[in-house]
Amino acid sequence: MARASTTSDAFNAVAEPRRREILIYLAGAERPVGAIVAALGLEQPSVSKHLRVLRDVGLVRMRCQGRQKLYRTNSEAIRPLHEWAGMFERYWLHQLNRVKELAEATVRQGPADLNFPNQNLKEKNT
Amino acid sequence: MARASTTSDAFNAVAEPRRREILIYLAGAERPVGAIVAALGLEQPSVSKHLRVLRDVGLVRMRCQGRQKLYRTNSEAIRPLHEWAGMFERYWLHQLNRVKELAEATVRQGPADLNFPNQNLKEKNT
């Protein structure tokens, strides 16, 4: 099997850096395609294709106004990403505490020998 | 050009659903590969390959213990995702307020005609 489609979910859609830029650009206000092209310096067909992906997963909304189409970010669709990543918050807070405690312990004991920095470890880390 | 490599950054790495599952499973404690295989019901080579991707972008750490290799999630590496998605928080809060205000206004006015739900809109939405 190949990689999942970019339109399969928000995670796949935002994997592309340009699509993330577009989402940020369209977060505050709706803009016509031409404005995105000008602001991000991309080719117009490229922007249209990215917008198509973003629409398919609900990350942007579109409205027609005369001959232009106004896009804006649907921030609600980004919440699942935020919440998924947020599940790990308690763990990175723990890691920060451990680093802090280690630093304080090191100050009390004096610095470790930098030539053998792993002398106190039983297993090698990666 | 093709899609960016899954190892190009954390965004691309977590686009794969199985890799997200692995990260959650390895968030609380380090586990040998066999435990992941058993817990998630994937083929062992598949798990090894996913772990390789996750390691390349720093989303997991590995430690050798005898013949097994213990992996754990490096939650710190998920923070950038959380923070990127967090940039949109103020916008989805605004959207929620607008929906709430609209609902309250609707209650005051009575419900709109469901057969012509767009009768008050000048442009068509998508």
Added chain:
DNA sequence: ACATTACATTCCCATATAGGAATATGTCAA
């Protein structure tokens, strides 16, 4: 030394891009 356990890597392949170029579609203006 040999078999076993625990992982990692390689090979093969169907599939899905993302970008560039060219073209199609839809809207407004004269």
Added chain:
DNA sequence: TTGACATATTCCTATATGGGAATGTAATGT
């Protein structure tokens, strides 16, 4: 109608998968 403007879509192609199967490799037990 004709032309200009704003977007969208199609075609083409190099590239990167992810899964399955098979194989490689390192560590341990006997």
